[in-house]
Amino acid sequence: MAREIHGMVEKRGAGLWLTHVFMILGVLVIFFPIWLAFVASTVTQPEIVRPPMPIWPGDQFLENYSAALFAGVNVPVATMLFNSLVMAVGIAVGKIFISLLSAFAIVYFRFPFRGTFFWMIFLTLMLPVEVRIVPTFEVVAGFGMLNSYSGLILPLIASATATFLFRQFFLTIPDELAEAARVDGAKPMRFFFDIVVPISRTNIAALFVILFIYGWNQYLWPLLITTDPEMNTIVMGIKQMFPSGDDVADWPVIMATSILAMIPPVIVVISMQRLFIRGLVDSEK
């Protein structure tokens, strides 16, 4: 009986096949743009400019990718990759670091203006960089941080989301642990590094995945503050590779760069899938 009911709910036989067919079709449609970009990155320019372009990869893989990585258009793509890596890791590590500290202060201490600071951090949720671009640009320019890593990283580093996540998590840490630490005469920072940080490591890792992708995929901010091609990040640098005016774009190199731009975040997401999904669901709660 149970099996029969199960059969009504989960598909078997022809229905099961149909379900797989739909699923595969869905995946193919979603994947098509990436596939096409990959094919374009392995063929020659003449093959692309005389449409329709081929649908299977060509033999120019090494040529196009080394042209992109070591020559590029304005600057070698390897340089942009490095800049993106510094920015993404800087933002992820920085956000996690300052959020851990501030959440620890808010949860484990009573101090003047605690409530005020808490609301102040909360309000930053309402101020995405897209909304305050001109004045933030002026502040960064005033500090002389245009075309610098600190200019790329610092304005994006304060995160209410990470602070709240850590606060929620710290509140679930049993009071006995802090009690024991206090009885033993342990200093607060000792408790922080020996107990709090180690038991938060899954949350830290999950958040790292989300924040790394957030940092890597930034576009508007690097576009504003990196006027020097040497400081371009890869995601914003692709657009700069298109020629102005009527010239034909160097599509194989541009597409190779697009593929290179998506590989690091894709690797992070796929290899840490469990943590990623957990981080995603947690950070939106």
Add this chain to the structure above:
Amino acid sequence: MEKRVTFKGWKLPLLLIAPQVIISAVFFFYPAGQAIWQSLFIPDPFGLSSRFVGLGNFEFLLSDPFYRASFLTTAVFSLLVTLCSMIPALFLAVIADRLIKGSGVYRTMLIWPYAVAPAVAGVLWLFMFNTRVGVVSWYLGQLGYDWNHVLNGGEAMGLVVVASAWGRISYNFLFFFAALQAVPRSVIEAAAIDGARFWRRFFTIVLPLLSPTTFFLLVVNIVYAFFETFGVIHTITAGGPQQSTTILVYKVFSDGFVGQDLGSSSAQSVILLVVVGILTVIQFKYLEKRVHY
């Protein structure tokens, strides 16, 4: 909720919270305050001094046909992006949920586009629909349809919508799939015994149970379409043709940085601040409700 056990002292916690507070003050609150302040002035053409105009910038903006058009464009754009990313995601999640085996493999495949930056997604879709070399536009041409998003505003809108919705399908899929897995099997099986067919069960039982997730995704996707699609629009259309894809965030950028109209750009920032504020409040009102369930 508060901790019973706390540590003594007030210097250390102030020191600990200082980095975040300082960064928030310097890069969030001061610029936001500047935006509000600047929105009350009009700088003279040489940038030497500025004249106080009160709410003049806002009055001008709200009577400016281009700004009003941009509001409408943003509304249409975010509605379309939300629908085009949620409906396919729900469909895929429903199918994946019916599989006992193999759904993990499909999930891995479907997560990919989430990792692709909006600006890179823009380049990929631009490549497919490029008027000279695009594969899709070429095949459309063979079918007798002359695709040209560079001249046709409707086609430009369609292209930025699809390119923005594409990566979002992964995100929505993950949330719908998790919600579907949480629907109690017994409820579905009871309905199946009563003879309810699949689609009947879907619309009368599953969809209502998904409503918290659906509402959450609705808000999150609108926020995404408003604020995070700049890269797509900048790479594909740069707001054109004739401003047909100039959403509000794009207009803040083009008026402030390209047009150097600081007063107007600041006033637009302030209006956007209000929009974000409203969206955040809606999100939290809903979250509160969900917590009380």
